[in-house]
Amino acid sequence: xxxxxxxxxxxxxxxxxxxxxxxxxxxxxxxxxxxxxxxxxxxxxxxxxxxxxxxxxxxxxxxxxxxxxxxxxxxxxxxxxxxxxxxxxxxxxxxxxxxxxxxxxxxxxxxxxxxxxxxxxxxxxxxxxxxxxxxxxxxxxxxxxxxxxxxxxxxxxxxxxxxxxxxxxxxxxxxxxxxxxxxxxxxxxxxxxxxxxxxxxxxxxxxxxxxxx
Numbered sequence: 397x398x399x400x401x402x403x404x405x406x407x408x409x410x411x412x413x414x415x416x417x418x419x420x421x422x423x424x425x426x427x428x429x430x431x432x433x434x435x436x437x438x439x440x441x442x443x444x445x446x447x448x449x450x451x452x453x454x455x456x457x458x459x460x461x462x463x464x465x466x467x468x469x470x471x472x473x474x475x476x477x478x479x480x481x482x483x484x485x486x487x488x489x490x491x492x493x494x495x496x497x498x499x500x501x502x503x504x505x506x507x508x509x510x511x512x513x514x515x516x517x518x519x520x521x522x523x524x525x526x527x528x529x530x531x532x533x534x535x536x537x538x539x540x541x542x543x544x545x546x547x548x549x550x551x552x553x554x555x556x557x558x559x560x561x562x563x564x565x566x567x568x569x570x571x572x573x574x575x576x577x578x579x580x581x582x583x584x585x586x587x588x589x590x591x592x593x594x595x596x597x598x599x600x601x602x603x604x605x606x607x608x609x
Contacts, residue, residue: 439551442547443552445496451527451530481507482506483504486533
């Protein structure tokens with residue numbers, strides 16, 4: 397009799413377990429989405445310019461951009477050691493945040509390969525674009541050096557796919573169709589998912605509206 401009773405309860409228990417699993421998974425996904433959005437809003441807030449563009453030219457060479465550091469006593473030190481930098485020239489498709497009226501924009505990152513010097517400099521924060529590839533970048537402007545740079549290196553240098561999905565540099569080759577967007581313990585976002593351009597535009601509008609109120 398007890399055995400028969402357990403058999404009757406088993407389907408009910410299985411259904412309850414399934415419902416509980418779905419509920420927990422949904423809550424976890426919702427928390428992940430909130431975390432993702434909050435970090436994206438932080439990047440948007442820190443950017444002076446967010447744009448969508450198509451790469452039309454790139455080159456690496458030794459540059460002598462000025463670098464400024466500030467110590468604990470608020471003393472600013474200037475240095476200008478020649479280093480290899482890569483310049484990306486984009487045709488501007490759309491300005492998503494900020495003001496920019498030119499048809500092209502140059503974005504600079506440290507590192508790259510110089511044929512003239514027969515030398516390559518690589519860093520853990522590298523990103524790269526291929527010619528004609530479309531990307532979305534979050535930029536700040538170095539007024540002293542008069543250059544635009546990605547505010548979060550590879551984290552804020554995104555690739556826009558044909559279906560308007562934004563993918564990080566690190567996950568594009570690894571898993572273009574992954575369904576997960578996560579953030580690590582440091583609060584750094586890891587894009588591995590279907591982050592749509594339309595959603596990013598919505599977040600930008602939200603951030604800008606919050607500054608108006």
